[in-house]
Amino acid sequence: MASAPVGTLIGALPRNGPGKTDIIVETIFLALDFVSVGLRLWSRHLQRMRLQINDILIIAALTILTARYAIEVSLVLECGLGLHAEEVAEIGGPDMVILFRKLVFVIDLMWLTLVTLIKTSILHFYLVIFRQTVFVRVVYLVLGLVIAFYIAAFFSDVFFCIPPEKSWLPDTPGHCGDSSTIYIALASTDLTIDIIVILLPMPILWGLQLPTPRKVALTFVFGLGFIIIAITSVRIRFFSNLDPLDITYTFSEIALLSSLVPLLGIINACLPVLAPAFKRIFNSSLLSSTVKKSDNTGSSSNKFHRLNEPELPLVNMNSPYNRHNASDAAGHISVTTDWEVHSIQASDTHINDIEMNK
Template sequence: MPPPTGTLVHELSQNWLGKADIAVQTVLLAIGFVAVSLRLWSRRLLGVSWQGNDYLIVAAMIFMVGRYTVELALILLCGMGLHAAEVASVGGPDLFVQFDQLTYAGDLLWITIVALIQLSILHYYLGRFPRQIIIWASYVTMGLCTALWIASTFATAFFCTPPKKVWLSDMDGHCGNRKMLHLGTSVTEVVLDGVILLLPSPAIRDLVLSRARKVALGCIYALGIGIIAVSAVRIKVEFDLDPEDPTYGSARKSLLTSIVPLLGIITACLPVLSPSVQRTFGTSVFSSTTDGISTSPISPSWKSTLLSKSHMEEPEIPLVTVTMPPMAKKLSELAHGQIKITSDWEIHSARNSARLERDSIRRG
């Protein structure tokens, strides 16, 4: 048996699960960076400062980079994706201690990232859907997400007493049931994700959208459903892990675990990208009040938005109405359809009955 070499970087060519994990996470992380960048650019195009949901999604992206680094270390240094016997023969038993330490850190980061994404989406709902029932439901759900975040963090951090026993199994102390902890946390996350996905449905159902916006909305919901499906599969994989071969089984779980927050970041950014997409591709097919902020230029008309249960319309009410005096109107009728230009005119304000005549303006 060859002596341990300390790391398993040279074994990456044989680590197919590890390479697949790195490839998928790298691609999704790059897409996430693009989505967050376009989101912040959209805020700049709209001329508005960052909102609370923007800060939350940026924080989630920063923590996601940290978790991506942990995943690389697990694969390259600890051989995640290889069988435990091969890892032990190459790196020795001390490598499993490092593996457990990195897994412990990755679990804590994952809990934080998911909570930040959920809170970002719910905070966006508060400004986008100003219905009382949605606002109250969003606040309640935010409270539940925060409570789950705190409870899951403490339960994971102090899963063993003392915490070092997580990676030092020979140390005196005791640990809880890992599978039950992950089951409770994961099932609750899936339920909350479903609630967040369905929460704005009453407001969305009452809107009349163009075909392009319906397609975009359908894609957002499809991604949301996909995240819930991946989370459900992750629960199944968690229960199928072989405790005698942790490095091999953890690779599949790690891949699914990383997909959930990365898709969550992308999904959270999609509703805000309309201005940047319009500027990039030169199309206005998706332009609308996607973020609750009008992107149309200022015009000499006052637009009032009327919301009803069945549709939304924006009638234009002109500020000024120009009409011809009775004498000019009669002359125009006598001209048999020809245009008659006179020097007399009147202006009536749409907001009151004040009358401005040419002679009064000249006298002023």
């Protein structure tokens, strides 16, 4: 393998600590994202289910995330992300700093699209498994908030400078907004939406009649986003440290944290769907058959009915036995799968796991 030419920014990589850290961490988590999405698709296959809208949104997010990863690697290797702008200009020339600003402009827009796709996927998943009328209305309200924020943030980024090319060509006639103020405002709003999305299902999960360990497991599955919230909170702090005159170095403090948000977001969105794959791999039912569709239209009457679309088929409708000879064969029937009885009340949802062995 030929060594990098002396005088290029690739040759400066050994002393570019922030750049190397960025590439290593993003590569590891991107690999985990591919594993998570692969397990998600396998789980759907095990459930004999077609891909849902939330699955398609996650696949789209992973595709965009991969493209963003390639651009960010180019930022490090070709444009000197992590090095001081003075060194980048000295080694690569002034045009290299301009290219850096262009690529940052692109990955910012890709980041907004990514986090919106992930949040939309999570919210759609909520709509699929939780059917309480009030909850559904709240989810649609939050979904509208997510889309409205995306539109506002996208155009705020695009037209941060007028004309837009002034973002990467500072000498272009025109004007730009206050970068720190706008970035902090957008990041704070995004953080608030993240908190709402993560907290939405918690009251329902803890209202289920399940053993505490299973509730804790479900809380972890649905609540991994709290780590993302912590990262976003730290990320906001660094926006005030951005220096337009040393953008290649000061942006490196934000680049990794920004990348971790969608990288972890995809894992967070996939975890609640992975129970069938985990059960097949680890032969564990801790996360299996715990969260299913629940229909609650607010009726005041108590009803018992079989849950719609269970994770695994519970009955073989093509059984060779009919009701005339079922009693004769009763001694040979062994039911080993989990059954669930769903009790619907006006104000609460109860799910009881009943294991029958005959």
